[in-house]
Amino acid sequence: xxxxxxIFLIVGAVTLIAALMVVTVRDLVHAALWLVxxxxxxxxxxxxxxxxxxxxxxxxxxxxxxxxxxxxxxxxTRRQAADTGAALNKNxxxxxxxxxxxxAGLIFMLQSWSGFQKQAAAIPLGFDAVNxxxxxxxxxxxxxxxxEVASVLLLAALVGAVYLAFxxx
Amino acid sequence: MIPLSWFLxxxxxxxxxxxxxxxxRRNAVAILLGVELxxxxxxxxxVAFWRYGDxxxxxxxxxxxIVFAVAAAEVAVGLALVISVYxxxxxxxxxxxxxxxx
Amino acid sequence: MTFWNDPLKVAADWLxxxxxxxxxxxxxxxxxxxxxxxxxxxxxxxxxxxxxVWIERKVVARFQDRIGPNRVGPFGLIQPFADIIKLMIKxxxxxxxxxxxxxxxxxxxxxxxxxxxxxxxxxAPVMLGVDLNAGALFxxxxxxxxxxxxxxxxxxxxxxxxxxxxxxxxxVMISFxxxxxxxxxxxxxxxxxxxxxxIIQSQNIWFIFLxxxxxxxxxxxxxxxxxxxPFDLAEGESELVSGYNIEYSGMxxxxxxxxxxxHAFTFGGxxxxxxxxxxxxxxxxxxxxxxxxxxxxxxALVGYWVIMxxxxxxxxxxxxxxxxxxWKFLTPVAFVLVMVTALMNTLLRGADSWLFITGMIxxxxxxxxxxMEIVRSVSKQERERVEGVQQVAEAHH
Numbered sequence: 001x002x003x004x005x006x007i008f009l010i011v012g013a014v015t016l017i018a019a020l021m022v023v024t025v026r027d028l029v030h031a032a033l034w035l036v037x038x039x040x041x042x043x044x045x046x047x048x049x050x051x052x053x054x055x056x057x058x059x060x061x062x063x064x065x066x067x068x069x070x071x072x073x074x075x076x077t078r079r080q081a082a083d084t085g086a087a088l089n090k091n092x093x094x095x096x097x098x099x100x101x102x103x104a105g106l107i108f109m110l111q112s113w114s115g116f117q118k119q120a121a122a123i124p125l126g127f128d129a130v131n132x133x134x135x136x137x138x139x140x141x142x143x144x145x146x147x148e149v150a151s152v153l154l155l156a157a158l159v160g161a162v163y164l165a166f167x168x169x
Numbered sequence: 170m171i172p173l174s175w176f177l178x179x180x181x182x183x184x185x186x187x188x189x190x191x192x193x194r195r196n197a198v199a200i201l202l203g204v205e206l207x208x209x210x211x212x213x214x215x216v217a218f219w220r221y222g223d224x225x226x227x228x229x230x231x232x233x234x235i236v237f238a239v240a241a242a243e244v245a246v247g248l249a250l251v252i253s254v255y256x257x258x259x260x261x262x263x264x265x266x267x268x269x270x271x
Numbered sequence: 272m273t274f275w276n277d278p279l280k281v282a283a284d285w286l287x288x289x290x291x292x293x294x295x296x297x298x299x300x301x302x303x304x305x306x307x308x309x310x311x312x313x314x315x316x317x318x319x320x321x322x323x324v325w326i327e328r329k330v331v332a333r334f335q336d337r338i339g340p341n342r343v344g345p346f347g348l349i350q351p352f353a354d355i356i357k358l359m360i361k362x363x364x365x366x367x368x369x370x371x372x373x374x375x376x377x378x379x380x381x382x383x384x385x386x387x388x389x390x391x392x393x394x395a396p397v398m399l400g401v402d403l404n405a406g407a408l409f410x411x412x413x414x415x416x417x418x419x420x421x422x423x424x425x426x427x428x429x430x431x432x433x434x435x436x437x438x439x440x441x442x443v444m445i446s447f448x449x450x451x452x453x454x455x456x457x458x459x460x461x462x463x464x465x466x467x468x469x470i471i472q473s474q475n476i477w478f479i480f481l482x483x484x485x486x487x488x489x490x491x492x493x494x495x496x497x498x499x500x501p502f503d504l505a506e507g508e509s510e511l512v513s514g515y516n517i518e519y520s521g522m523x524x525x526x527x528x529x530x531x532x533x534h535a536f537t538f539g540g541x542x543x544x545x546x547x548x549x550x551x552x553x554x555x556x557x558x559x560x561x562x563x564x565x566x567x568x569x570x571a572l573v574g575y576w577v578i579m580x581x582x583x584x585x586x587x588x589x590x591x592x593x594x595x596x597x598w599k600f601l602t603p604v605a606f607v608l609v610m611v612t613a614l615m616n617t618l619l620r621g622a623d624s625w626l627f628i629t630g631m632i633x634x635x636x637x638x639x640x641x642x643m644e645i646v647r648s649v650s651k652q653e654r655e656r657v658e659g660v661q662q663v664a665e666a667h668h
Binding site: 003029030033036052053056057059060063064065067068071072075128129130 | 426
């Protein structure tokens, strides 16, 4: 077993355990903090996939903005400090069944695919992923239209969020 | 080297856990947390397929970036909705928001 | 001598040789040497941090026309060690209703978010942790861990003042991340890379001369990110009884404090890297890496001194003023500046270097002047409106 595989197994296990904690702990601030742990794990998975830029973006966007927004929202939407009452609803067993079925179905489907055990090709010499990503995002032959649409989406979300959360006097 | 299957299994696991969170949690904020887990699972898949496919085609990474943007937008609007609902009904438990259920 | 040209590599090779000589596999030896390197860097940083306490106290004393610590040791140099002993033997309290794990994790994360920044700081042309091709973005990423530590500290203390303090501090930090990220794009545009080493190598002309406005915005955003005056909510004893760290005592408080000082020093270093040529100083850095380290540490100290100068000269502004200043002034200016710089860079790419510098400076001055004019006219309107309201109110009396 190579060093990379050991790192992957440790990080993967931690990520999955943290994800399980996200969906099961009662205290929602703890759930958001476990989400941070999961997102860190995913960032390390990105670096294992040679996508360092995406790992940094993951930390900036998810941990720096989204996780903190979640903690803010949790604090703004409750009257006492601790969460009481059940974390899961009455039909949680059905949800668990559905999740397990989805997992089994995905694995079954993937197993019958020929490329499942594929190995990664070596990265060509002088390949700069950030440079390539930048030109792909901005060249007309690439993805300039989705990129612009994403920016319009962000603007719409900004306006919508401000409108929804604005306290009318 | 790590085979592609490991990443895909990890992503499938993460997706299923997120799905469970969405289906089973009572609090609306917690449901959004589950959605985030699912989006992250999708992103792992996109980046893994970029790395194991043609590395010069940046499609996987571009889609991952767009998923980031969508996730940010979704969280901003979703949490604004939750806060707005909390102001009107003073609860964010999904079961208690049953005004349309007669 | 090779040691003078590349001390790290020589030392690493020597250590690897020793470890493999003991029968260790080469992978293990490499990992161990890397760990030793990290340990060495962190140790040096912590020693610098101890003396930063002394520098800070001496400088603030001079600004306030005092002498500062001068009792313990020559020039009070042993004073920080006395402070540390005091912090160590203080009672380490934890509030009864605190969330113990999160409460104890927060100071560690706060310190970590600062130390992790040095992974991408190039100390010399051959000495840097990782030459990350997203180095400029990495700063923001590490800063977001610091933000997380603050909200963890504020929430887990289970004290309403600490929660309010953390809310305000975090609101300031995530708001000022936006202009900082926008302004970091300017060295990126000018050098064509996000890697720290490439940014330094391309500064034949220091970027401060190409984009003085960007350097100013970066400094303001950095001061806000550090939580220092005039953005020092965390020290507002009269309003917030010191904010998110109110419940911390002893060495846990010491970690927040030491982290803040080292953070300020680090951002002085980043200011010098992005706008003052980092370790470069008229070719002196090529003589020896040790000289390069001395240059970058000196520049970082100068940056740190400027941050202290601002801190002890300007008074605190209110939270709503901070956020309004950021969203209504700093962020639009930063974005306009990025667009103007990108446009000028494209237009003047092939031009003569003097033309390039003049064009860049002129565009900066124009952006600064136009934004100041807009602010002036808006504030004038606002003043007239307020005065009109007052007159109406007086007429009703």
